[in-house]
Amino acid sequence: MSDPYKEAVSICKTIMRNGYDAYVVNARMQHLVMEGGDVELDIATDLDFKGLDKLFPAIEHSKEHLAIGKFVEDGVLFRFYPTDIEDGSHPEECVARITPRLMRKLESTGEIPANLACPYIPESEDRxxxxxxxxxxxxxxxxxxxxxxxxxxxxxxxxxxxxxxxxxxxxxxxxxxxxxxxxxxxxxxxxxxxxxxxxxxxxxxxxxxxxxxxxxxxLHGLIPEVAALSRIKQMKNEDEGTEEETVFEHMLNVMRFYPEHLPYDWIGTLSCMFHDVGKLYTAEFFDDRWTFYQHHRVGAKITRKIMNRLRFDPNDTDLICHLVRHHKRFGFMLTDKGIRRFKALDEYPRLIELERAGVKARGGNYTEFNHNTKMLERADIPEDMLEPLLNGNEIMDFAGLNPGPAVGIIRDALLQAQIAGEVGTVPDAVEFCIRYKEREGLS
Known part of the structure; x- marks a missing residue:
């Protein structure tokens, strides 16, 4: 090894002993272009100019394209170039094999190797x-x-x-x-x-x-469980016709419709991608139709596995799995108790929008959805206020009424009085019914 290269190696070792990388760029090619000319050597390193200046006080800024700096020692000009620091680059791109100076030398000879026709010098990149x-x-x-x-x-x-x-x-x-x-x-x-x-x-x-x-x-390599949904079919709308769609197509449509009512909800939209992932594991074709029983429960478990693989924050993982686990809860016509249990769930507004997006994606009707939406208002009323203190027969007995519309009118008025706090006991309810009948002239 000639003295210039020994000196270059010594410089690289000095840099490496201080915790940085450094190497001589394409030593063989530099040796070829050095013959008969000035002695110059190019070094690649991930140390910046400020750091180089502390190690080599003689260094100065270089006007050479992409060069960090340069200095002369024992008649040899050393130039420093940035090395590749991108984790996502191909392994072969981690080693710089050409610099602008070497390219000019090669151009002067008229012989540029094909693999160097588009030279690349690694450097810090913006987005x-x-x-x-x-x-x-x-x-x-x-x-x-x-x-x-x-x-x-x-x-x-x-x-x-x-x-x-x-x-x-x-x-x-x-x-x-x-x-x-x-x-x-x-x-x-x-x-x-x-x-x-x-x-x-x-x-x-x-x-x-x-x-x-x-x-x-x-996606097939990153989240194969979701990509595989493109091979699982389902009825788009079981109430209308026999049109089929893939679960993947349905999932994409839900993702498109969900942000219409909850814009900027990144976590909620991502949960749409996983809401039917359980169908891959629960799909069963029987009696000429597909079923996916308990896909929401299975899907929550699969989603947790995927979230862990994708290095998600545990809190985000818990939230997304929660949404997947309960995304079917608002899809059935709920009773008073059912709607109260639903509203007690965390993040229930997101679950509502998941169902809304699902109905829209299927092109279905909103009967159950609208019913449950109205029932949500009742969920704010205490359970003991949902029924009047007197039933219809009791109202007829105490008020002396015959069966007819008047009984229903008094019953509704009694319930409103209970909600307003005007009536709180059965005796108060009896008195209210009698007075209401007389005041309104009902018979």
């Missing part, structure tokens, strides 16, 4: 780096899409987020690169990073984002 301007009306990677994606596979998830949030199409070549790279996205991107991007998707746009995850095959 829009690697993308063409979105004002162009589409989401598009810069340069060669596959290469741009390889440098940071998180860009694939980000591209789908941009498309969903801004309502933009993804450019065909960019989309093809995403589909081709879907497996590697899951290989090289941490689940926490994927969910960090997902949390930036607006609730109103989440259905579109999930559809893109499904179409790109990312």
């Amino acid at each position: 829009y780096k690697g993308f063409e301007d979105l004002e162009g009306g589409e989401v598009k990677f810069k340069g060669i899409p596959d290469d741009t994606l390889r440098r940071d596979y998180l860009r694939g998830i980000r591209a789908m987020r941009f498309a969903a949030n801004f309502g933009l199409p993804i450019e065909p070549n960019t989309w093809t690169a995403i589909v081709r790279g879907s497996k590697r996205m899951l290989d090289y991107i941490a689940v926490s990073d994927i969910m960090d991007e997902w949390r930036k998707v607006e609730a109103e746009n989440m259905a579109d984002f999930v559809q893109l995850l499904f179409d790109s095959m990312v």
